Amino acid sequence: MQPTPEVVLAVVFLPFVAAALTPAVFRVLGERTAYFAAATALVCFGLVTQLSLAGAHGTVSYEWIPSLGVSLAFYVDGLALLIAFLASGVGVLILTYSGGYMHGEPGQAKYYATLLAFLGSMLGVALASDLISLFVFWELTSLSSFLLIGHYTSESASKYAARKSMLITVSGGLFMLVGFLLLVWASGQALPESTYSLVVLLENADAIREALTASGLLVPALVLVGLGAATKSAQVPFHIWLPNAMEAPTPVSAFLHSATMVKAGVYLVGRLRPLFLSEEAPLLGEWTLLFAILGLATMTVAAILAVSSTDIKELLAYSTASHLGLIVASFGFANEYGAEAGAFHILNHASFKAALFLVAGIVAHEAGTRQISKLSGLRKHLPVTAAIATVASLSMAGIPPFNGFYSKELLFEAAWYAGKEIGGLGYLFPVVAVFGSVFTFLYSVKFASLFFGEENDNLGHVHSPPATMLVPPAILGLLVLGISASATLGLGPETPINAFVGHVYGSVSPGDPHGFSVHFPTELSPYAAMSAVTILVGAALFPFYDRLHDGINALLRGPVRANWWYDGAVEGLSATSVRTIPSVQNGLLRTYATWALASVTVLALGGYAAAGVSLPAFEGFAITLPIFLVLLVAVVGAVAVDIAPSHVAGVLTLSILGFMVAIFYILADAPDLALTQLVVETLVLVIFLLVLNRLPAFYGEVNRSRAARDAVLALAVGATVFVTVLVTTAASPAEPIAGFLAENAGVPAEHPPFFTNAGGGGNIVNVILVDFRAFDTMGEISVVAMTALAILTLIRMRERGETQ
Amino acid sequence: MSGRELDNRPYDYEGDRRTTVISRTVTRIVVPLILLTAVSLLLQGHNLPGGGFIGAVLTAAAFVLIYVIFGLEYVQTDVLRMSPDGDGHSPVGAYRWLFGGGLALAVLSGLTPILFGYEFLTQGVWFFKHVPLYEEFEVASAFFFDLGVYATVVGALLTVAAEVGTE
Numbered sequence: 008m009q010p011t012p013e014v015v016l017a018v019v020f021l022p023f024v025a026a027a028l029t030p031a032v033f034r035v036l037g038e039r040t041a042y043f044a045a046a047t048a049l050v051c052f053g054l055v056t057q058l059s060l061a062g063a064h065g066t067v068s069y070e071w072i073p074s075l076g077v078s079l080a081f082y083v084d085g086l087a088l089l090i091a092f093l094a095s096g097v098g099v100l101i102l103t104y105s106g107g108y109m110h111g112e113p114g115q116a117k118y119y120a121t122l123l124a125f126l127g128s129m130l131g132v133a134l135a136s137d138l139i140s141l142f143v144f145w146e147l148t149s150l151s152s153f154l155l156i157g158h159y160t161s162e163s164a165s166k167y168a169a170r171k172s173m174l175i176t177v178s179g180g181l182f183m184l185v186g187f188l189l190l191v192w193a194s195g196q197a198l199p200e201s202t203y204s205l206v207v208l209l210e211n212a213d214a215i216r217e218a219l220t221a222s223g224l225l226v227p228a229l230v231l232v233g234l235g236a237a238t239k240s241a242q243v244p245f246h247i248w249l250p251n252a253m254e255a256p257t258p259v260s261a262f263l264h265s266a267t268m269v270k271a272g273v274y275l276v277g278r279l280r281p282l283f284l285s286e287e288a289p290l291l292g293e294w295t296l297l298f299a300i301l302g303l304a305t306m307t308v309a310a311i312l313a314v315s316s317t318d319i320k321e322l323l324a325y326s327t328a329s330h331l332g333l334i335v336a337s338f339g340f341a342n343e344y345g346a347e348a349g350a351f352h353i354l355n356h357a358s359f360k361a362a363l364f365l366v367a368g369i370v371a372h373e374a375g376t377r378q379i380s381k382l383s384g385l386r387k388h389l390p391v392t393a394a395i396a397t398v399a400s401l402s403m404a405g406i407p408p409f410n411g412f413y414s415k416e417l418l419f420e421a422a423w424y425a426g427k428e429i430g431g432l433g434y435l436f437p438v439v440a441v442f443g444s445v446f447t448f449l450y451s452v453k454f455a456s457l458f459f460g461e462e463n464d465n466l467g468h469v470h471s472p473p474a475t476m477l478v479p480p481a482i483l484g485l486l487v488l489g490i491s492a493s494a495t496l497g498l499g500p501e502t503p504i505n506a507f508v509g510h511v512y513g514s515v516s517p518g519d520p521h522g523f524s525v526h527f528p529t530e531l532s533p534y535a536a537m538s539a540v541t542i543l544v545g546a547a548l549f550p551f552y553d554r555l556h557d558g559i560n561a562l563l564r565g566p567v568r569a570n571w572w573y574d575g576a577v578e579g580l581s582a583t584s585v586r587t588i589p590s591v592q593n594g595l596l597r598t599y600a601t602w603a604l605a606s607v608t609v610l611a612l613g614g615y616a617a618a619g620v621s622l623p624a625f626e627g628f629a630i631t632l633p634i635f636l637v638l639l640v641a642v643v644g645a646v647a648v649d650i651a652p653s654h655v656a657g658v659l660t661l662s663i664l665g666f667m668v669a670i671f672y673i674l675a676d677a678p679d680l681a682l683t684q685l686v687v688e689t690l691v692l693v694i695f696l697l698v699l700n701r702l703p704a705f706y707g708e709v710n711r712s713r714a715a716r717d718a719v720l721a722l723a724v725g726a727t728v729f730v731t732v733l734v735t736t737a738a739s740p741a742e743p744i745a746g747f748l749a750e751n752a753g754v755p756a757e758h759p760p761f762f763t764n765a766g767g768g769g770n771i772v773n774v775i776l777v778d779f780r781a782f783d784t785m786g787e788i789s790v791v792a793m794t795a796l797a798i799l800t801l802i803r804m805r806e807r808g809e810t811q
Numbered sequence: 812m813s814g815r816e817l818d819n820r821p822y823d824y825e826g827d828r829r830t831t832v833i834s835r836t837v838t839r840i841v842v843p844l845i846l847l848t849a850v851s852l853l854l855q856g857h858n859l860p861g862g863g864f865i866g867a868v869l870t871a872a873a874f875v876l877i878y879v880i881f882g883l884e885y886v887q888t889d890v891l892r893m894s895p896d897g898d899g900h901s902p903v904g905a906y907r908w909l910f911g912g913g914l915a916l917a918v919l920s921g922l923t924p925i926l927f928g929y930e931f932l933t934q935g936v937w938f939f940k941h942v943p944l945y946e947e948f949e950v951a952s953a954f955f956f957d958l959g960v961y962a963t964v965v966g967a968l969l970t971v972a973a974e975v976g977t978e
Contacts, residue, residue, distance in 0.1 A: 231951055257974070678860040682852070686868040688967070693875050697976050754949075760938050763929060767936030769858035776862060777953040778934040783931070784956075785917055788963040791909045795967035799903065802974045 008085040010063035014102050016055045018091065019081065019134060022047055022127030025119045033116035040524050041106030041475075044119045048098035048126060054738060055091045058083055059365025059507070066136055066206050082136030085510025089350075090133035090274050094267045098126045100361070100479035101262040107475035108258055108368055118158060122262070124150035129267050133274065136205045138187040142180065148268050149176040149388025155259045156252050168251035171573065175238050175248045181274070183235025188229040190282075191621070193218040205278065212517065226293055229283060232275065233297055243305040244569040246312075246328040253320040253351045257368030260320060263326045263681035265360040270353060273334045277349060277515040280338050285517040288341045290428050293334060295341050299436065307443035308347045313450040314552070318377045318455070319367045322450055323360070326403065329447060330356045333418055337442070340421040343516060348417035350511035355410045355490060359399040362483035363454065366396045369477070371456070374472045379453070384462030388469035391477055393458035395484040404451030405444060406542060410490040413525045415444060419534035441537050448545030453552055475680065477571070497526035597717075605720060615730065622730065625739035634674050641667035658695045661710045664686055679772040748775060830880050838880045845873040853961050857951050863960035870961075871968035878976050906970040913962025920955040932956075 025047040033040045068080040102122065109115055128151060131144030157169030190208060195201030195217075197214035208215055219225040236242075241249040250263045262268070276298060276559035283294045306329050313325035334356070337348035369392050370385065371377045386393040402409035405416075422436040429436075493504045500509055500522025509523035528535040548555065592599075630638075644663035665688035672681035752766040752774040766774035770778055778783050849869035856862030877886055886902065921932040929935075934953040942948040 032826075229957075276977045679862070679865070682860055682865050683868070686865060686872055690868055690875060693872070693879060694972060694975060697875075697879070697972070754936070758938070760940070761935060763933050763935040765858075765936070766934070766953075767949065768953070770856060770860060770862070771956075772860075773862040774953070775858045776864070777956050778951075781921065781932045781934065781953070781956060784960060785921065788914060788917060788960050791967045792963055793916050795906075795910055795970040798906070798971050798974055 008062050009065040010058055010061075010067055010081075012067045013783065014058060015067045015081045015083060018051050018095075019127060019131045020056075020304060021051055021054075022130065026123035026127065029120035030116045033119070038106065038110060038115065040115065040119050041102055041109070043104070043122055045099050046093050047123060048102055051126070051130065052092070052095035052099055055088060055095050059088050059092035061217060063088075066204075068137075071137075071140070076138050076201070077203055079140050079388060080204060081134040081140075083134065084514045085507070085512070086274065086277055086350075086514035087133045089353060089507070089511045090267075090270060091130050091181045093270065093353075094126060094129040094133060097262060097266040097361050098122075098484075100482060102366075104365055104368070104476050104479040105256075105258045107473040108372060109256065112256070114158060114160075116523055118155070119257070121151050121154045122147050122259070123525070125263060125268070126157065130269070132271050136217075138191065140202045140207060141205070142184050142187060145183070145235075145271060146177060146180050148271060149173065149180060149239075151423075152252070152263050152268055154177070155263060156255045158256055158259070158389075159254070162254070164251075165254045168248075168254040172248040173253050174577075175245050179235045179245065182231045182238075186228050186231030186233075186235065186693065189219070189224050189231065190215065193222070193224065193228070196222070207375070209282055213285060215282065215295060216285065225283075228625070229293055229297060232279060233301070234333070236272035237301060238272070239275075240269050240331045240335065241305075241309075241328040242332060243308045243328075244572075246305060246309055246325070247569045247573055250316075250321050250324040250326050253318075253324050254332075257320070257371060260324070261361050261364030261368065264324065265364050266357040267414045267479075269327060269331055270357070273331055273338070273349070273353060276335055276338045277353075277511075280346070281517040284341055284517060288517075290425060291433070292341065295339050295425070298337070298339030299336050302332045302334070302339050303422075303436065303439045303443065305332025306336060307332075307439055307446070308451065310443050311559060312563075313663040314446050314453075314555055315563065316450075317379055319366075319370065319379060319382070320377055320453065322379065322454060323363055323367055326447070327356075327360055329443070330360065330403075331526035332443075333415070334528045337418050338515060340425045340436075341426055342421055343520070344417050344421035344424060346520070347508075347512050348421055350515055351417060351525070352411075352414035353416045353506050353511070354414075354508060355402065355487075358483055358486045358490065359402040359409075359411060362395055362399040362480045362487065363403065365476070365480035365483070366392055366399070369472045369480070369715050372476070373472055374466060377465075379457065381463055382457045382462050382467075384458070385469065386458045387462060389458070389471065391481065392472065395480050396458055397455050398484050398487055400451045400455035403454075404448045404542075404545070405538065408491055408495040408496055408527065409486055410487055411657040412538065413494045416528065416534060416538055417465045417525070419537040420532075423534050423537065425643045429463070437533075437537060441541050444541040445545045445548065448541055449549060449552060452549055457490060494525045495527055498524065500524045518763055593644070601717075602718060604724050608720075608723045611727050611731065615734065620734050622733055634671060637670050637674065643743025654699045655696070655809070658692065660701065662692045665691075679770065748779060751779075753776050835882050838876055839976060842873050842877060845869060845876070849873065853957065857949075857953065863957035864964055867961045867964035868968065870965050871972065875971055875972050878972060883973065883976055903970055903973050906966045906973065908966070910963045910966030910970065913959045913964075913966055915959075917956050917959030917963060920952065922958060925951075 025044065029040060029044070032043050036043060044163050063083045066080055066082050068078050071077050071079040092366050102119070105122070109118060112118075126146060128147035130145045132141060132148060135141040135144055141217070153169050155174040156172055157165050159165045163479075187203075191201050191203055193215050194208055194211070195219040198207070198211055202208065216225065219228055238245045249264060249269070253260050255264070280294075284292070288294065307326045309329035309332060313329060316322040316325060330352070334349045335611070337345045337352060339345065367377070368384065369389065373389065374382060374385065376382065398409065402411035405412045419437065419440060422440045426433040426436045441477060472515070490504055493502060498505060502505060505524050509520070512523050513520045528538075591602075641664050644660050644667060647660040648657050648664065651660050665684065669681045669684035669688060672678075672684055748771060752771040754764050754767045754769075755762070758765075758767075766778045768774040768778075845936060849866045852861035853863055853866030856866070874886065885900040910952075924935070925931060934951060934956065936952070937950045939948045939950065940946075
């Protein structure tokens with residue numbers, strides 16, 4: 008069924024409207040704005056549910072920039088609905104939870120407005136089918152993430168984290184844009200006309216791929232788009248921004264940095280998978296080489312780093328990167344198990360990881376610390392939280408019968424078959440998958456163990472959380488149990504969860520997919536053995552957790568850490584720019600003027616040379632004696648300016664030049680120009696004299712080499728202007744506009760008492776200014792007003808000492 | 812004595828030695844004439860040389876002439892009848908309103924045709940017959956736009972002159 012256009016638009020834009028209203032709502036409702044925001048998310052969730060229940064599948068398109076073929080288009084299918092469900096559903100829970108968590112915190116109006124804007128952007132990313140729309144929403148999520156990470160604006164750690172995530176994700180998005188443009192270019196080669204539409208690209212995947220391969224752009228396009236996905240989804244080596252992003256309030260970490268925003272990269276990989284991976288794709292094509300290896304590397308490295316963490320949110324952040332790596336690796340494998348694993352794990356990861364983040368928020372809020380070493384035995388004080396944490400941690404560890412086990416089992420299956428069919432080094436895929444999963448098991452069990460054992464003596468009084476903070480993670484915990492039950496019972500492909508995952512699977516795999524179902528392994532297949540090995544080795548290593556933790560931390564020094572490279576690069580760039588500023592921006596007006604004029608000259612003359620413009624032929628002088636005399640005086644005035652001994656003399660001789668130009672206008676029959684020139688010249692002269700009052704009366708010593716440089720520059724600028732005038736006046740269009748203006752400016756011979764089709768004025772210059780070209784004039788007076796404002800601000804700010 | 816000290820001392824224009832009696836007297840006579848010319852340039856602009864911009868620059872020139880000859884405070888207290896607020900900036904508030912209002916007038920005069928079904932910035936011309944003295948009188952809607960231009964430019968130039976002059 009086609010999706011209803013109004014519903015799709017409402018889903019995407021309702022949160023933006025609500026975000027705009029938030030400051031006003033906050034004045035009325037105060038802290039209860041959380042429920043206003045949660046209600047907005049709930050409406051979106053309801054609309055997404057309606058789309059899903061109605062079986063909507065198709066495109067909704069509105070014109071945006073028709074001249075470029077860019078549209079505001081949305082595509083509804085399984086994958087889009089999954090991400091939209093996660094964003095709006097987790098959004099409802101997070102915003103409700105924020106009502107309790109953010110109690111008494113500063114900047115709440117900004118917080119809720121940004122969260123809602125993020126929600127809208129994320130829904131836009133999920134549903135957009137136009138590459139440009141997708142890019143815009145994509146960068147909007149990065150921007151809102153920047154604001155939310157930097158929520159505590161006075162703390163330097165927040166600012167560092169916000170800048171870091173912004174630099175990494177936004178620059179990744181720019182690479183992605185270039186990748187998109189390559190795809191659009193390829194579509195122009197393969198199809199009758201180029202398109203920005205993802206749907207058209209996916210429908211013609213084979214032709215696009217052939218066009219890309221033929222021009223050798225397949226790998227560049229893949230790498231560029233992959234960079235966008237990898238930076239957003241925190242893949243190695245871009246994983247470094249995610250742990251810092253934990254500076255944000257915990258609900259933000261749960262929402263943006265575990266369940267939704269970081270899923271955007273994974274979403275992109277899944278979305279483009281059928282485009283780059285045909286049904287007959289080779290087992291080890293470019294796609295698999297890039298994403299399977301990237302994903303497995305991230306999964307392993309981030310899991311090891313999670314074991315090295317000392318803070319519960321840091322642990323969860325690395326674990327998020329690790330699980331995103333798992334999903335990317337799954338999508339990377341060119342077999343159906345990979346597609347199934349990725350599709351299913353997006354859902355599973357969001358369910359258990361959002362629950363765990365909310366649990367971490369409760370622990371930090373109620374126990375007052377996030378240090379792993381200080382937390383233990385929390386079960387006595389937080390019984391419900393402990394139950395949720397246990398269920399979610401076991402799911403994260405991949406222990407049967409929880410849902411995380413089933414998606415990891417599918418990954419093992421995909422890795423095993425990929426390894427088996429490639430043979431030789433291909434077996435590294437299953438081996439690395441198991442190796443990484445052992446660490447996943449270790450940190451998951453560690454997180455659960457915080458709630459058990461002896462209570463730490465250093466722990467003060469632990470409060471119980473308010474209901475608004477407890478219900479959302481409980482719902483997520485129940486969701487984990489529900490998916491687990493559905494999988495363990497081996498329900499068929501028609502049951503709701505399996506049917507839903509089946510749609511997602513259909514979106515990420517080329518060709519016609521079969522239905523989706525999982526069941527508990529009953530025989531010892533190689534991948535069941537891989538799961539068993541993971542759990543047994545993990546259980547055997549767990550007693551040595553602290554030694555592993557210390558050992559990894561001892562190894563993480565200097566260039567081994569990706570952060571070392573990031574900090575070095577950022578500091579190097581800052582130091583370089585600090586060193587460059589004194590030579591480029593030295594505060595002397597003449598330096599700026601020199602650079603600006605020189606570049607204008609070089610660019611303009613270079614442009615003429617590149618365009619092959621030739622000067623018009625010289626046709627001899629045709630000027631009258633009076634004009635010659637006036638111009639002669641002007642030249643004399645110009646020379647006098649150069650040799651004037653003082654500022655005052657210089658300005659006065661300069662105005663000789665100006666007045667001569669005015670007289671030239673009179674002689675050339677342009678009274679309006681002459682009048683304007685006269686009054687402007689007078690005013691400028693007076694203002695100059697006012698300013699000169701503040702300057703030293705005489706020039707300093709003239710440096711010869713500088714004077715020579717200035718003379719050369721002046722000659723070059725003069726030559727440029729001269730050439731420009733010659734070139735621009737040489738062109739003569741067939742029907743010059745002057746004729747039209749002259750005909751329509753005056754009063755028509757026969758005219759009604761009121762008319763609008765002619766200027767009705769005797770002064771054609773003025774009619775042009777206020778009628779034919781009134782829009783230009785409006786622009787000009789806006790510039791005049793802006794200039795006055797700028798001068799006002801500059802001078803006032805200096806007097807008030809507001810400059811830095 | 813530096814220029815700033817000269818500007819900041821208690822003002823006494825009779826005792827001001829910076830300008831001569833001749834210049835002050837000439838200014839008194841010339842400024843009304845300049846203003847009259849400026850307004851007539853504004854009004855006749857549609858049919859004869861002139862227009863909002865020229866009129867505005869000329870008006871500003873007249874004010875700048877008073878600034879130069881009599882000083883800023885004279886303009887504020889005696890010409891514009893404003894109470895001095897100590898930092899010499901009080902007229903700038905009025906100039907800001909002038910250029911803001913001028914811009915608003917220009918935009919409004921562009922928007923009004925839309926109400927009557929014409930495109931943005933369409934200018935119309937009315938001819939009124941049997942007007943006493945004139946017999947036939949022409950009113951162009953472009954005049955309101957020109958008035959906006961005039962106010963914007965006067966406000967902006969006076970802002971600049973007052974700010975730079977205070978320095």
